[in-house]
Structure formats: structure tokens, C-alpha cells
Amino acid sequence: MKVALFSTKPYDVASFTAASSSFGHELEFFEDRMRGRAAPLAEGFPAVCLFVNDTADARVLAKLADRGVRFVALRCAGFNNVDLDAARRLGIVVVRVPAYSPNAVAEHTIALILALNRRIHRAYNRVRDGNFSLDGLVGFDLAGKTAGVIGTGRIGALVARLLWHFRCRVLAYDIHPDAGLQQLGVEYCDLDTIWRSSDLISLNCPLTPETRHLVGAETVARMKPGVMLVNTGRGALVDTAAVVDALKTHQVGALAIDVYEEEAELFFEDHSADVITDDVFARLMTFPNVLVTAHQGFLTHEALDAIATITLQNLSDLEAGRPCPNAL
Secondary structure, eight states: OEEEEOSOOHHHHHHHHHHHTTTOOEEEEOOSOOSGGGGGGGTTOSEEEEOTTOOBOHHHHHHHHHTTOOEEEESSSOOTTBOHHHHHHHTOEEEOOSOSOHHHHHHHHHHHHHHHHTTHHHHHHHHHTTOOOOTTOOOOOSTTOEEEEEOOSHHHHHHHHHHHHTTOEEEEEOSSOOHHHHHHTOEEOOHHHHHHHOSEEEEOOOOOTTTTTSBSHHHHHHSOTTEEEEEOSOGGGBOHHHHHHHHHHTSEEEEEESOOTTGGGTTTSOOTTSOOOOHHHHHHTTOTTEEEOOSOTTOSHHHHHHHHHHHHHHHHHHHHTOOOTTBO
């Protein structure tokens, strides 16, 4: 099958090219993000492969359908950027990669927590400048702290386990509690208990209409003063402007994010010579107690290999008319 891959980077080309020999699909790589004006590039391709910041709303899907696209293969777990109802009306089948490497994102979450807590990003820059002072680099022991994990799917469950191994008291919220975590000693509770009791909170849940701006001014006000927030889920789980206000008052003591609600115009590109026009993001970057990575939680060799293999297997299932377990 001919497949047009959008928003591709060199690591995508490498991983998909390596995996393609086992499937026989004809792949063409485009650096362009999928938006309305990029739809003509899909002419003649029965399938397109999209990533997290590509747009597949009703308008874009209609343009793709007009050009003969029958399949949309997401090379990610989230699908909030796809209008599934419109896809069904147009007869377009949407598939995804529900779990490519939960370890990658979970380990990145813990890395952010440790780096932010021990000010490793600031210490690194100081030493590079010949400044060996330790002032302002005091952290805290994770052992004995209360950690709240919101969302205990494949990734969140690993985050909870890792925090438990750091000897945290782990509180969790999910509509489907994990029996294995409960046996370990993780305590499931309501969100209000997590807001009020946690020294650090990790967001690992999907973005839905119900979870959009889950962390906002009202919920932040209920948190323990000085709480650490970590988001490796989806950017719009957090009302960034509200958290900026909370950072100013020290209600939020530290923030680490690998995702940002307006990241589509920033992440995955080199803007080092540009003026950042996103005022909220620019303000965020002025805080010494904020650590931002540009949606790299998934970026391991193992995850990239799994993403390519599962995506191509999904397309092979669709091409052969077999039921695809990853169809939405």
C-alpha cells in the first residue's frame, strides 16, 4: 500500500525505513504537518500516517477523502486531534498505536521529577559557566513524600510503581483501578484527595472533554502550597495561564512539562533564531523552577521501533481486510 507520512523527522524516516522491509508498503515521507493546505500531498495515497500535532478535523478529513484516502494511521496513542465521527461518515478507518513503549514515557516522567527537584538543569548550566555555588539548588527527599498519579493506564501504572519504589506514598485516580497497584500499596482515591494531599502530582491521563484543563485555577487553589506538577500526558490537561499565576504566588512550587497546550506551533521545530510570540509560553520560560522538554517522552530507540512496526502492521491488516485490533 502507498502510505504518505506527515510531520516526519529523520528519526521517523530511519525507524520506518528499517521496519518497512517486513511489510512491503510503499512509503513517502513529508516534513509538512497535516493541515488543510497539505491535503493535496496525499493525492494518490490510500493511507496517510499522522502524528500528535497533525490536524484531522472534519474539514481536513473531507479533503483527504476527496483525494482517495481510506485509512488514517496514527503513529501515537492519543487521538484527540482526529474527528472520529467525521471519519466514520466519510468511510475513513482510523487506527493508532495504543502502547509503543510505556517505559519510555514513564521513565521520562521520573527523569523530569528528579531533574526538577534537584535543580539539575540549573546546576548543569552553572557548572558550564564556571559557577560552582550550591545556593538555590536545595531539593527534597522523595522518600516519605505523597505522590499523586492521575491516570493509571500503561504509562501511569509504571509511574506509580516507580514512585512507590522511591518510597513515596502513592495516591492514584483512575476510573479503572489497577489491582496490581492496589496490592503493591498504591491508594486509589478521589481527585480532591489528590489535590489536597500530594506533594507532587503527575498527569498521565488522556485528553478528553472532561479532562481538558483538569488543572486550572480552581484545582490549583486546593493543592498543597509549593506542590510540584508534572505533565507528560497531553498539553491541554493544564490551563497554562492559571499555572503561571500560581507559580508567581508560589502556590505551585515547581512545574515540569513535556507537553504544552499550544505546542503545535512550537514543538518539533528549531525556533532558536525566531521570536517566540506565544506570551504564555515565554512567561513560563522565565521561571527558574520550571523545566520544559519538547514532547520527547516517547523518544527512545525501542519506542520508535515499536511505533513503526505496529503502524505498518495496522496498515497491513487494513489492506488485507483483516480486523485491526488498534482501530478506533
